[in-house]
Amino acid sequence: MxxxxxxxxxxxxxxxxxxxxxxxxxxxxxxxxxxxxxxxxxxxxxxxxxxxxxxxxxxxxxxxxxxxxxxxxxxxxxxxxxxxxxxxxxxxxxxxxxxxxxxxxxxxxxxxxxxxxxxxxxxxxxxxxxxxxxxxxxxxxxxxxxxxxxxxxxxxxxxxxxxxxxxAPVIHLDSIDQTIVWRQSRYDKAGPGGTGADYLNCPMSKDEYEAFIDAMLAGEKTVFKEWEASTPYFDGCLPVEVMAERGRDTLRFGPMKPVGLTDPRTGRRPYAVVQLRQDNAHGTLWNMVGFQTKLKHGEQVRVFRMIPGLQDADFARLGGLHxxxxxxxxxxxxxxxxxxxxxxxxxxxxxxxxxxxxxxxxxxxxxxxxxxxxxxxxxxxxxxxxxxxxxxxxxxxxxxxxxxxxxxxxxxxxxxxxxxxxxxLDEAPTTDADGRKLKGKARGAEKKRLMSRRALADLxxxxxxxxxxxx
Ligand SMILES: Cc1cc2nc3c(=O)[nH]c(=O)nc-3n(C[C@H](O)[C@H](O)[C@H](O)COP(=O)(O)OP(=O)(O)OC[C@H]3O[C@@H](n4cnc5c(N)ncnc54)[C@H](O)[C@@H]3O)c2cc1C
Structure with missing residues (x-):
């Protein structure tokens, strides 16, 4: 050629x-x-x-x-x-x-x-x-x-x-409340390539779980397009709200089961758990295990922020099924x-x-x-x-x-x-260009600015x- x-x-x-x-x-x-x-x-x-x-x-x-x-x-x-x-x-x-x-x-x-x-x-x-x-x-x-x-x-x-x-939604690590979540794999199993502490766990009490299920059931969902509807759900891809519709405890015995996990704050197994798994090699993104969903995007943010530890979650990606x-x-x-x-x-x-x-x-x-x-x-x-x-x-x-x-x-x-x-970044920003101390959203925005400038300079x-x- x-x-x-x-x-x-x-x-x-x-x-x-x-x-x-x-x-x-x-x-x-x-x-x-x-x-x-x-x-x-x-x-x-x-x-x-x-x-x-x-x-x-x-x-x-x-x-x-x-x-x-x-x-x-x-x-x-x-x-x-x-x-x-x-x-x-x-x-x-x-x-x-x-x-x-x-x-x-x-x-x-x-x-x-x-x-x-x-x-x-x-x-x-x-x-x-x-x-x-x-x-x-x-x-x-x-x-x-x-x-x-x-x-x-x-x-x-x-x-x-x-x-x-x-x-399933993916969340920026730095928006997850580390005072509530803890790292542990079920039964501390290391598995292939793991450490035994590979998941972030968000614990729920009975009241929190019940309120969460109610919110999910009431949340507005998107509907399949006509030509998509003819394809049935695949095994392992059931939307989380469809599982919740099948029974109030279905999730507690499915992706939210708490077995093999101990909340270090109480020393006990929680009533239910949402697990987050590392999604990228940098370790900056974590996905909600088993939480594929057809809830509308605004509803996902509202409902998933009810999960303890995710009250300030910044979503890198919201869930969907297409x-x-x-x-x-x-x-x-x-x-x-x-x-x-x-x-x-x-x-x-x-x-x-x-x-x-x-x-x-x-x-x-x-x-x-x-x-x-x-x-x-x-x-x-x-x-x-x-x-x-x-x-x-x-x-x-x-x-x-x-x-x-x-x-x-x-x-x-x-x-x-x-x-x-x-x-x-090698070093996260603590002050702005004028030396003023940065907090909250301003700190996040400055971090993005520095990453963007680095990107364009390197490109x-x-x-x-x-x-x-x-x-
Ligand atoms: C219903 C729907 C809605 C979407 N809405 C959005 C949205 O609002 N915003 C957004 O950012 N993204 C949206 N996306 C996602 C996605 O970004 C777009 O589909 C985007 O067009 C993907 O770009 P692409 O070039 O990979 O594929 P396409 O833009 O779909 O281009 C693929 C092309 O390949 C042609 N083709 C397919 N098979 C063959 C073949 N065998 N031989 C020759 N030609 C072939 C098709 O005719 C088509 O022109 C949507 C996707 C879908 C399916």
């Missing part, structure tokens, strides 16, 4: 469009295969590239104190098509970046159609790509066509490609997003286990650059882990802790970008070392 042999990108959504753009921008020809309008998904309505299937918002555009805003800024500095089109087609939306969805999709479609190195083919890739496609980016999204998802599942192994996400095709990426993909078992196939977008328009496009950006670098022999390398781009990549390719100790084969579930994915150096022309 020569530098003029095309790279194939499958799927012209947020990730595939960005990947194709990045590849072409590196001077490599690219063929973008999009199945719409020949075939479509249950959510898409048009034949436009990068169609936004639901909200028209890319969320906060504040790069200083919001992680998705930081990701926007990093992508702008990396010549992102999705961010440039978003900026061109933006609508007034306060601090958020919201776009005119039709104009945005038309803009992306036009830029790619006009690019001399991009060819757009409107057809489904209905199985693994032909053997002579040596460099492929698969960006077919949460609603990948059945023929291709079956082929990927056959290649990756049963159980390594999920068709539903069952997301149709969603995604890989067990930390196990299957290498650091360059290639399938370890078949490195010609690289994955991008939501199918890699990131969540959201911007995150999907961000992984498309990296996959496109990595694919082009393979072709040209230039060093793409991963962006520093201190950047939002690098942190997201690190999370899906290994930073998330794969955990089998609760009996599940994988606890990997889709993730939005958040500051908990970035390595903590700048990384870009300068690789692409002097772009600095």
């Amino acid at each position: 020569t530098i003029n042999s095309p790279i194939h990108v499958i799927g012209g959504g947020l990730a595939g469009s960005e990947a194709a753009w990045q590849i072409a921008h590196q001077g490599v020809p690219v063929i973008l295969h999009e199945m719409r309008p020949v075939r479509t998904t249950d959510a898409h309505k048009t034949d436009g590239l990068a169609e936004l299937v639901c909200s028209n918002s890319f969320r906060s555009d504040d790069w200083e104190t919001n992680a998705v805003g930081l990701l926007h800024e990093e992508m702008r500095r990396m010549n992102s098509l999705i961010l440039a089109a978003g900026d061109r087609q933006k609508l007034p939306a306060g601090g958020a970046l919201a776009v005119d969805r039709d104009a945005f999709s038309a803009d992306v479609t036009a830029r790619l159609s006009e690019h001399p190195l991009v060819t757009i083919v409107r057809s489904e890739v209905a199985g693994l790509p032909p053997a002579d496609w040596d460099n492929v980016v698969v960006a077919t999204g949460p609603l990948t066509s059945p023929a291709l998802s079956e082929a990927v599942r056959a290649r990756t192994g049963e159980g390594e490609l999920a068709f539903f996400d069952a997301i 149709r969603n095709t995604f890989l067990n990426s930390p196990k299957l993909l290498d650091g360059g997003l290639r399938l370890k078992a078949e490195p010609r196939l690289r994955f991008a977008g939501q199918i890699t286990g990131v969540e959201g328009y911007v995150e999907s496009a961000a992984i498309g950006l990296l996959a496109g650059r990595f694919a082009a670098a393979d072709r040209t022999g230039r060093d793409a390398g991963p962006p520093p882990a201190t950047t939002a781009l690098g942190a997201l990549l690190a999370h899906i390719t290994g930073g998330h802790l794969l955990d089998g100790s609760d009996g599940g084969s994988s606890s990997f579930q889709p993730m939005n970008i958040n500051y908990g994915l970035l390595p903590p 700048g150096q990384w870009i300068a070392a690789r692409e002097p022309a772009e600095t």
Whole structure:
């Protein structure tokens, strides 16, 4: 293969469009295969590239104190098509970046159609790509066509490609009240790789438990979309409120069972327990074990803050349950997003286990650059882990802790970008720029500011070392 042999990108959504753009921008020809309008998904309505299937918002555009805003800024500095089109087609939306969805999709479609190195083919890739496609980016999204998802599942192994996400909330460690929770594994069992004190435990008295069950039963839930409802709940993925509906004690004998745990404050076993398990290698994020839920987001915050120790919880991710095709990426993909078992196939977008328009496009950006670098022999390398781009990549390719100790084969579930994915600062700030002592929210905001500045400085150096022309 020569530098003029095309790279194939499958799927012209947020990730595939960005990947194709990045590849072409590196001077490599690219063929973008999009199945719409020949075939479509249950959510898409048009034949436009990068169609936004639901909200028209890319969320906060504040790069200083919001992680998705930081990701926007990093992508702008990396010549992102999705961010440039978003900026061109933006609508007034306060601090958020919201776009005119039709104009945005038309803009992306036009830029790619006009690019001399991009060819757009409107057809489904209905199985693994032909053997002579040596460099492929698969960006077919949460609603990948059945023929291709079956082929990927056959290649990756049963159980390594999920068709539903069952997301339990994830909480920032520094918002958990350490005077109430304690570290202990059930019966102090160390298990493989554990210490016997691997979980954070939130104890509940009988009254607290009863009030919690009442709140959960009364809480407003989201409903499945019509096409999602035909798929039944999977074993082990029952929403916590559905379990509560089956009997007031079901949770106390299920995920909230207190057996093998002793509250050091009382010396006794509590009436019920909510367990939190470490979610990332940095140890900054903890997920609520067994708490996948369809409670509305506002209700989750209200109800879950009733749990002792979580009264001030800052949620990095709230729970949910959706149709969603995604890989067990930390196990299957290498650091360059290639399938370890078949490195010609690289994955991008939501199918890699990131969540959201911007995150999907961000992984498309990296996959496109990595694919082009393979072709040209230039060093793409991963962006520093201190950047939002690098942190997201690190999370899906290994930073998330794969955990089998609760009996599940994988606890990997889709993730939005958040500051908990970035390595903590060497030293947390105690004073502001004027030397005033920082407390509470102001301290948290200053921490984010410092992490954002570190990210952009590190990204700048990384870009300068690789692409002097772009600095
Ligand atoms: C119903 C729904 C609502 C969502 N709402 C939001 C939201 O409001 N905000 C948010 O941030 N995120 C939302 N998401 C999550 C997610 O960020 C988006 O789905 C996002 O579009 C994912 O980007 P992607 O490029 O990975 O996939 P997509 O944008 O879905 O792109 C995949 C493309 O691949 C094509 N394709 C699929 N299979 C094949 C094949 N075999 N051959 C050729 N082409 C193929 C599809 O037609 C599609 O164009 C939602 C997801 C769903 C399913």
